[in-house]
Amino acid sequence: MSVNAGYLLDYDGSLSGYALRPHRAMVGSAEAERRATERLVDAIADEHPDVVALVEVDQGSVRTSTDGQVAAVAEALADRGLVYRARADTKYGDGVVAGLPVLEHLSNGVLVREDLDATVETHHLDHGPKRLVTEVRVGDRSVFGVHLAMSGRGRRKQLAELADLVADRERVVVCGDFNAYDGLEEVEETLGAAGLVLHDPGETVP
Structure with missing residues (x-):
């Protein structure tokens, strides 16, 4: 969730x-x-x-x-x-x-x-003010929680970093607030290149 x-x-x-x-x-x-x-x-x-x-x-x-x-x-x-x-x-x-x-x-x-039986690890992106990425690992599965930048430029840079971060994980879920004001195309395109598929898109607030 x-x-x-x-x-x-x-x-x-x-x-x-x-x-x-x-x-x-x-x-x-x-x-x-x-x-x-x-x-x-x-x-x-x-x-x-x-x-x-x-x-x-x-x-x-x-x-x-x-x-x-x-x-x-x-x-x-x-x-x-x-x-x-x-x-x-x-x-x-x-x-x-x-x-x-x-x-x-x-x-x-x-x-x-x-x-x-899970471990929690944090990562920090290089771009944007909100840089925290929280990873929960359960066996070969990783759940990443993110809150991406509001600016389109910063968000695209963060998405590219996320794609690199998840690339070496076996089974991945990336969830959170993507602030996708310009639509989900940039999310699908960037994370799709890492083998991820958009699931159940919808509003995250409230």
Whole structure:
């Protein structure tokens, strides 16, 4: 499963939603976070996937009432008898952006079923502000979670890097938010060259 959690700010993805509630993006809302968390936990509990790739999670800025949203989701799932290992890493790598207030807490995360023999590894792309790629390995299978650049030029460079990264893996799934505002052709073309096939394309937000 792959989800853009939108920092659990409970926006609906529309421009009007952001315009009418700008305060959430700056200081958050405990009630909105509670609602968004409950919906996310419901979705995960319904599917009970082996791996959940999460993008746009907050690991402790002023906008969240938690000490880290990925761990909070894992705890809520544990309350329902579903045990997941939780991990989160800053999506900006170790550059200047990663040290800025609020931004230093903005991350991507992963939940892996406790009974799954899996390893988690992180990679960082050379292009774009959001460079983190999270890889979960289960046997000969690799699941890559990504959140690609919003600019077309940066995104195309990242896709080319991704194609190189997955080339030597046996069985691969690449999931996440591709920010494919210009359509999915560039995604299909670049990752298709690496032997990947687009599956179930659709919106990732909300």
